[in-house]
Amino acid sequence: MAEEKTNVAEVEETTAAPEVKQEAQTQQDPKEFLENFDWEKYEEGIEKVDDRKLNEFEKLVEENFVDTADEEVVEGTVVHMTDREAIIDINAKSEGVISLNEFRYNPDLKVGDKVEVLIDIREDKTGQLVLSHRKARTIKAWERVNNAHDKEEIVTGFVKCRTKGGMIVDVFGIEAFLPGSQIDVKPIRDYDQYVGKTMEFKVVKINHEFKNVVVSHKALIEADIEEQKKEIIGQLEKGQVLEGIVKNITSYGVFIDLGGVDGLVHITDLSWSRINHPNEVVELDQKLNVVILDFDDNKSRIQLGLKQLEKHPWDALGDEIKVGDKVKGKVVVIADYGAFIEVAEGVEGLIHVSEMSWSTHLRSAQDFVNVGDEVEAVVLTLDREDRKMSLGIKQLTPDPWTDITSKYPVGSRHKGIVRNFTNFGVFVELEEGIDGLIYISDLSWTKKIKHPSEFVTVGDTLEVEVLELDVEGRKLSLGHKQTTENPWDKYSEEFAEGTVHKASIAEIVDKGATINFNEDIVGFVPSRHLEKEDGKKLVKGEEAEFKIIEFNKDFKRVVASHTAIFREQEEKNVKAAKKRSTSSDEAAPTLGDANSQLQALKDKMEADSKKK
Numbered sequence: 210m211a212e213e214k215t216n217v218a219e220v221e222e223t224t225a226a227p228e229v230k231q232e233a234q235t236q237q238d239p240k241e242f243l244e245n246f247d248w249e250k251y252e253e254g255i256e257k258v259d260d261r262k263l264n265e266f267e268k269l270v271e272e273n274f275v276d277t278a279d280e281e282v283v284e285g286t287v288v289h290m291t292d293r294e295a296i297i298d299i300n301a302k303s304e305g306v307i308s309l310n311e312f313r314y315n316p317d318l319k320v321g322d323k324v325e326v327l328i329d330i331r332e333d334k335t336g337q338l339v340l341s342h343r344k345a346r347t348i349k350a351w352e353r354v355n356n357a358h359d360k361e362e363i364v365t366g367f368v369k370c371r372t373k374g375g376m377i378v379d380v381f382g383i384e385a386f387l388p389g390s391q392i393d394v395k396p397i398r399d400y401d402q403y404v405g406k407t408m409e410f411k412v413v414k415i416n417h418e419f420k421n422v423v424v425s426h427k428a429l430i431e432a433d434i435e436e437q438k439k440e441i442i443g444q445l446e447k448g449q450v451l452e453g454i455v456k457n458i459t460s461y462g463v464f465i466d467l468g469g470v471d472g473l474v475h476i477t478d479l480s481w482s483r484i485n486h487p488n489e490v491v492e493l494d495q496k497l498n499v500v501i502l503d504f505d506d507n508k509s510r511i512q513l514g515l516k517q518l519e520k521h522p523w524d525a526l527g528d529e530i531k532v533g534d535k536v537k538g539k540v541v542v543i544a545d546y547g548a549f550i551e552v553a554e555g556v557e558g559l560i561h562v563s564e565m566s567w568s569t570h571l572r573s574a575q576d577f578v579n580v581g582d583e584v585e586a587v588v589l590t591l592d593r594e595d596r597k598m599s600l601g602i603k604q605l606t607p608d609p610w611t612d613i614t615s616k617y618p619v620g621s622r623h624k625g626i627v628r629n630f631t632n633f634g635v636f637v638e639l640e641e642g643i644d645g646l647i648y649i650s651d652l653s654w655t656k657k658i659k660h661p662s663e664f665v666t667v668g669d670t671l672e673v674e675v676l677e678l679d680v681e682g683r684k685l686s687l688g689h690k691q692t693t694e695n696p697w698d699k700y701s702e703e704f705a706e707g708t709v710h711k712a713s714i715a716e717i718v719d720k721g722a723t724i725n726f727n728e729d730i731v732g733f734v735p736s737r738h739l740e741k742e743d744g745k746k747l748v749k750g751e752e753a754e755f756k757i758i759e760f761n762k763d764f765k766r767v768v769a770s771h772t773a774i775f776r777e778q779e780e781k782n783v784k785a786a787k788k789r790s791t792s793s794d795e796a797a798p799t800l801g802d803a804n805s806q807l808q809a810l811k812d813k814m815e816a817d818s819k820k821k
Contacts, residue, residue: 282345287322305338350381358412366410368403391425395456437469447501455495463487472511479515481522481555483541522555523596532588540582548574558598565602567609567642609642610683619675627669635661645685654690655729696729697762704760713752738770
């Protein structure tokens with residue numbers, strides 16, 4: 210329990226010389242008066258004080274004692290310490306008590322130290338003041354943080370630990386957030402290096418509702434960098450060589466810190482050789498020299514180059530390389546139209562897909578080479594001024610067309626692989642570099658083919674016969690049907706006009722029907738030739754006899770008639786009747802005879818017209 214300040218002061222009233230006593234009291238030191246004043250006698254009315262002295266007393270109390278009813282932060286002095294508490298004198302009626310737990314951050318606390326406190330409870334049940342140093346520190350800390358933010362002052366903070374997205378910093382006892390992007394002007398990869406350090410910061414944001422504080426160390430150095438940046442930018446010139454540090458690496462290039470100014474080295478300006486990613490050439494924090502290639506009007510975008518500091522590989526290419534020489538290199542890039550081969554560091558040549566094989570049937574370059582392959586090629590063209598080179602692989606093997614006439618003479622038969630279709634025919638590869646065309650009309654003797662896919666598929670092996678050979682134009686005309694006998698030669702007698710064959714109606718088509726005499730011969734029956742003797746017409750699937758009324762070998766046309774079968778019998782009956790009538794009395798022809806003769810004449814005229 211704090212000891213109450215109750216030292217008794219003898220204040221005697223004398224009527225004989227009140228002015229003298231009053232003057233003595235007035236001249237008394239205020240602090241001595243307050244220390245010696247007897248509060249108990251005054252409160253019990255034992256000792257009287259005149260109004261003038263009472264007003265002076267109240268004024269002294271107001272000036273020297275703390276009003277414990279106001280929750281404000283005041284400064285106190287440590288007057289005594291125990292194992293668990295510190296007794297603090299705040300110049301009030303009694304001392305206050307604070308737990309030593311609130312001074313953990315200050316293990317060296319001792320008697321006589323000045324500390325800031327807040328009156329937490331005016332008086333406890335024992336009459337002591339209950340103070341809080343922690344709350345006082347918090348209130349003062351927020352005042353200082355707000356002042357620092359408003360006045361843009363620099364504050365000092367202690368980096369306590371890492372957290373998601375940044376660091377936790379102790380500023381005036383408040384935990385503030387330091388975002389990772391605000392630690393430095395360059396990206397930070399190792400946050401742990403800052404833990405436990407005391408650094409300077411700028412308060413950039415305060416959220417009073419959620420009691421959040423955001424600080425920045427980057428903001429302090431940006432001002433210095435901005436001055437350096439202006440100085441550097443003012444001295445920039447194209448072609449100038451500067452030293453920089455690799456700040457960031459992306460898939461498209463490298464950002465270089467030139468001392469407060471950033472420039473970009475595009476991936477194509479890193480090396481004369483083709484690379485897939487900038488990290489193949491540089492690494493983070495690496496120091497290197499770069500040359501200024503270009504910049505915009507305000508010099509905010511600076512284009513840098515690294516490879517330009519080295520001699521161009523084409524300039525170092527030996528004069529001994531010439532057209533027709535064989536070179537070796539590595540495949541670095543593949544496109545649909547060809548592959549790029551690096552024959553020396555930074556020197557590439559293009560092998561067009563047409564130069565990869567003697568075949569005229571073009572394929573993708575990926576069918577011949579892969580990235581990373583070591584290949585040998587022949588120099589086809591070489592332009593040192595434009596730094597271009599074209600190469601060829603097929604030139605390493607003999608041209609198959611050199612002795613084409615001896616290998617594939619007209620009339621010779623061979624086997625080939627179907628490589629491609631067109632609407633008019635099929636391309637067949639006889640060997641690598643030797644392709645021939647089979648026109649659709651040379652695929653089959655008997656089948657009517659609208660598209661080659663109806664007859665063959667890509668990859669099929671076909672037997673062919675060489676029909677024509679154009680050595681100069683490198684063209685080969687082939688035939689497939691020529692490898693078999695023309696069935697129309699042997700069918701010209703079997704299906705001659707007037708012959709009769711039995712068959713079934715296969716399909717009813719426009720203006721007639723089709724019948725299959727065998728696998729090769731398909732005949733056509735006009736609609737009126739489908740009529741049976743009873744006047745009805747043949748239907749699909751119905752079997753009957755048919756008479757061939759037209760056979761055209763050249764056009765592969767066969768026309769048949771069922772009606773002609775019984776019409777012929779009627780004509781025979783008419784002729785027999787005529788003979789009987791002439792041997793006896795000549796009788797006038799009947800109406801039925803006239804109709805039969807007329808129908809026979811009409812059939813003959815139709816057959817003649819179809820032949821034409």
